[in-house]
Amino acid sequence: MTVTKALPPSAPAVIIGGxxxxVSTLYHLAKKGMEGAVLLERKQLASGTTWHAAGIVGQLRESSAQTELSKYTARLFTELEIETGQATGYKQNGTLHLALSDIRAEQLLRNQDHAARMKIESRILSVEDINELWPLVDTSDVHCGFLVPSNGQVNPLDVTQAxxxxxxxxxxxxFENTKAIRILTRNGKVVGVETDQGVIATEKVLLAAGMWSLRFxxxxxxxxxxxxxxxxxxxxEAIPDLPRTLPGLVVLEERLYTKEDAGxxxxxxxxxxxxxxxxxGIPESFEFDELPFDMDHVEPVLEKFFTRFPALETMGIQTFFNGPESFTPDGRPYIGPAPEMPGLFIAAGMNSNGILNSGGVGLTMAAWMTEGQPPRAVASMLAARAHPFQKNMAYNAERVTEGVGLHWGLHWPGRQIETARGVRRVPLHDRLLxxxxxxxxxxxWEVPMYFDLENPSWTERASLGWQDWSERVKAECFAAxxxxxxxxxxxxGKxxxxxxxxxxxLNRVSGAEIDVAVGTSVYTQFLNEKGGIEADVTVTxxxxxxxxxxxxxxxxxxDQTHIxxxxxxxxxxxxxxxxSAxxxxxxxxxxxxxxxQQLSADDLSNEAFPxxxxxxxxxxxARVWAIRRSFLGELGYELMISSEFTAHVYDEIMRAGAPLSLRHAGMFALGACRLEKGFRHFGHDIGEEDTPIETGLGFAVKLAKEGFVGREALMRQKQSYGAATPHRSVSxxxxGASAETGPYLIHNEPVFKDGALVGHITSGGWGWRLNAMIGLASLNRENGVTKDWIDEGRFEVQVAGKLYPLRVQLGAFYDxxxxxMRG
Incomplete structure (x- = not known):
């Protein structure tokens, strides 16, 4: 097939990948009024992975922002056929999840809490309800089900064409059958795209090439x-009387999914x-291709298919299909500006969620490419989270073998990555082991989570609450x-x-004043134009x-990119x-x-070193930069040491500390202690949509400082609301909770006051020093979240369908x- 029209000499934006x-991004750019945007596809639209996707459209995601984008996708699919006249095959059959264990049942109950907060209808179903709704499935070991009626399914080829x-x-x-050869740059910035049909001048390029994206x-x-x-x-084969309205079915513990497909x-x-x-590499000829079906590899999964759906024993199998899907090392997509090349944007690595991500990601990328900001926070999916070593082909090839499994199966705090391990090691790695x-x-990075000389390995017992390592973390917190x-x-990062x-x-991006005396450490946030938090750092x-x-x-x-x-x-x-230095x-x-002090002649007293x-x-x-700070809320010091001296300094500290009961601690203890102190975690408690004023970090902003990013937005917020903003982070x-039996706060649990929904938990866990279940929450009130309103009390938190009394305050519960820490 030959190209029948010539490429334009220039375009306001060029998308690589059809x-x-x-295609969704192109559609949304056009809807935003960008005329003449160009999409280049090496073969035909949807001929890579899209065409063979299952087309299941879910809505509940790990964060409120991502859930809103998935809700948008579902809404878009209901409207697209009316707008374009092109059939999409979209139907809202719903999705039914089954629980085969207590932990999965609790997760589904938590999902229902989250769904209600996000105004998505859902129901917990009994086994009897499941049998009536889905008679072909074996429910002999099922605990319960979770139904989201507004979820659906779509024909991927049809919706792409729409x-x-x-x-x-x-x-x-x-432009189909038009291959992008390379992106052209001048002084490091995008100026065009060279194709096998000519060159297009442009200052904005989106790489949405799916599984081709890594190498390109x-x-x-x-x-x-x-x-x-x-x-x-x-x-x-066709199943007589199979309801066309049958919900999609997911059995996460068996890694199975199914949907009705044309009978x-x-x-x-x-x-x-x-x-x-x-x-x-991918063959140049790849287009709507299938891969050989590896029966030996798939046999264990097929056995579960036939056990879970006994009727399959008497049914014929029409198709055994195998097609490629791309996965990322951490199971999340990469979207947003490429830090290495101004003008290049990324939207790739959908982890088999491309269809349900398509509307929200297209909307997001179009806003980013035209307005410079996404409409909703996308921190966990940001392209700039990738590190340069992750270009390594062998690393990605090994990790993807596990990435398929990470996409499915139970998620819990002890579930650990097993592939491509030992890649990045701190100088003390062997000593820590x-x-x-x-x-x-x-x-x-290999990161120490806790220490256990007797059993230095992860448990296989899945739990959302008390863990096999909890006693170890408790001891570390008490030692602190x-x-x-x-x-x-x-x-x-340093x-x-x-x-x-x-x-x-630094002053341009920081809310705090950075022009301080040498030997001063400043806690600050890097901000965006809306006053939202892009980074939470210390600057010395x-x-x-x-x-x-x-x-x-x-x-x-x-953070380097933001500066x-x-x-x-x-x-x-x-x-x-x-x-690494x-x-x-x-x-x-x-x-x-x-x-x-045993190791230094310098005066470390509070008077000399506050x-x-x-x-x-x-x-x-050694010579060491010491900073008086503690994310645990204790008297503490951060010691920045040249790598070649780190082992020596460690040995000396451990020797001097042994008589004073010094012990190692890991990230679990740090996390528990920071919650007790009400210290915000970037990515959980604060992010791009949260301002320092809303999150209780206004003390770290100097509004009198001229010219920093976001200042005008913060000034408007301060003038409009003062201290009583409509959104506020609280402890x-x-x-009445216990470490052994919970209830456990994790993330997204709804918070109520007098029966009305007023917020949600942003992070939580057991606080060992307080002997209490503690966390941070974001509360909402149209008239402002005031101290008096908080002090009235009558708050409750919903955990797995049950309500529990909740004590709320602006400040930390610990010290x-x-x-x-200032003593």
Whole structure:
């Protein structure tokens, strides 16, 4: 087939990839009034992965923002056929989830709580209800079911064509059989796209090339970690009297799903260990292709199919299908601006959720490409969370074998990544293992979660509440309160910003004043134009023209990008990623000062070294930057040490600390303690849609400072609401809860006052020092969340369908005045 029309010489935006994500973005760009946007597809629309997708459309997601985007997708599918006249095959049959265990039953009850908060109708079904609704399924071991009637299913090819028709009707252009060869840049910025049919000049490109994205992006120095895996399903022959309104069925514990498909059943699964495909690249001829059906590989899954659906024994199987789907290392898509190339946007790695993501992602990318901001927070999906090492092909090929399984199956705190492990190790990795560290993986890093010399391995017992390691975490928290703990946080991002205009660059994005004396550490947020929080960091001035930014390890790339994106071209400064150049050891507890003082001739007294100060001090035979801070809320110090000295300093601290009962602690203890202190976690409690004023962090903003990003938005908010904003972060405590039996706060639990929904839990867990179930919540009140309104009480939290009394206050429950960590 040949191209029948010439490419335009220029376009306001070019989309590479004609799957449903690219076509949806084109449609939404056109709806926003962008005329002449171009989509390039190497073969035919939807010929990669989209065409063989199951087309199941769910709505409940892990966050409120993502759920709203999925709700939008479902709504779009109901309207698209009316708008375009193109059939989509969309029907709202609903989705039914089955629980085969107590933990899954609790998850479904929690899902129902979340659904009600998001105004999505749902029901918990008894086994009798399930049998009546879905008579073909074996329910002998089923505990309960969870039905979302407004979920649906769609024909992926038809809906892609409907989106394309709607886009072209508004002036967008689609070029099939047109291959993008490379993105053209000038001074690092996008200026065009070279194709096999010519060049298009443009300053905005969206890479939505699905499983082709990793290699194409890597050729341009851009990181989009994903890889294709084989995905299998079967299609039965026609089943007499099969209801066309049969809900889609999901059995997560058996990794199965099914849906009615034109009078047949399509039954698929996501095996625990999948098969990577295309390790050497995807064939140039790939178009609507199927892969060989590996019966030996799929047999264990097929056995579950036939056991769960006994009627299959007497049915014929019409189709055994195998097609490629791409998955990312952490199971979330990559969307948003590419940090390495201004003007390039990414929307790839949908993890078999491309159809249900399509409307929301298209809407989001269109807003980003035209307005510079997404309509809703997408922190967990941000493209800038990727780290450069994740371009590695072998890493992605190995991880995808597990990525298929991560997409499905039970999720709980002890479920750990097993593939591509040991990639990134802190300098003390071997010493921590020798001390009993139990490691989890975070963006390649091996991270100590807790310590157990007797059994340094993860349990296989799934639980949402009391864990097999809870006693260990309890001991670590008590040691922080009574003695001292050492935590290795060397995986945290350390970003050196230096040069004559470094202070200008940091002051532009920071709410706090960064132009402070050398030896001062500043807690601040990086902000966006809406006053929302893009980063939660500490900035230490280590020299007149040098600042060290310490941030969470997922934000190592993102924060550098945010600084560069808001700096003026003429400013003289540079950013150096110093993460691997320094270890970061933190020591907390009443004995922490005494331990360090044994190793240093510098005066570490409170008078000489107060809270918030930063000093370069002697420690053992090394020079170390010490900062008086503690995310645990105890007397504490953060120690930034050149990597080559980290082992020496660690050995000296452990030697000096042994007589004072110093012990190791991990991330679980840090998390429990920070909740007790009401310290916000970026990504859970605060994010792009939350301002410092709304989240109780207004103390970290200096509104009198001119010219910082988001200042005008914060000024308007302050003038409109004062301290009583309509949204407010608060500390909460569940009355009468126990560590052993709960109820456990985790995330998204609805909060009520006098029977009315007023908010939700943003993060929670057991606080060992308080001996209470505690957390943080976001409360909403049109007339403002005031202290008087909070002090009235009468709050309740809903956990797995039950209501529990909830104590709420603005300040922390543990040491609310902060006297301990400032002592």
């Amino acid at each position: 799957g449903i994500i690219g 989106l394309a028709k709607g886009a072209k009707a508004r002036g967008a252009q689609i 992006a890597a050729e341009h120095g851009v990181t989009v970690p994903l890889h294709a895996a084989e995905h299998f399903y079967i299609l039965t 047949k059943l399509l039954i698929g699964g996501f095996e625990a260990r999948g098969k990577a495909w295309g390790r050497e 020798a001390a009993g560290a139990v490691m989890a993986e975070r963006i390649g 309160r009574d003695h001292a703990v050492l935590i290795d946080q060397s995986m945290y 970003i050196l910003v230096q040069g004559p205009d470094a202070v200008k660059a 001035r280590i020299a007149a023209e040098q600042f060290m930014v310490v941030t969470g390890h997922p934000s190592q790339i993102r 560069r994106a808001h700096a003026e071209h003429a400013w003289r400064f540079e950013i150096f990623d110093a993460t 320094y270890g970061l050891l933190t020591i907390h507890g009443p004995q922490s000062r005494a331990i360090l 809270f918030g100060a930063a000093r370069e001090i002697d420690l053992g035979f 909460v405590l569940v009355e 609310p005045a902060g006297t301990i």
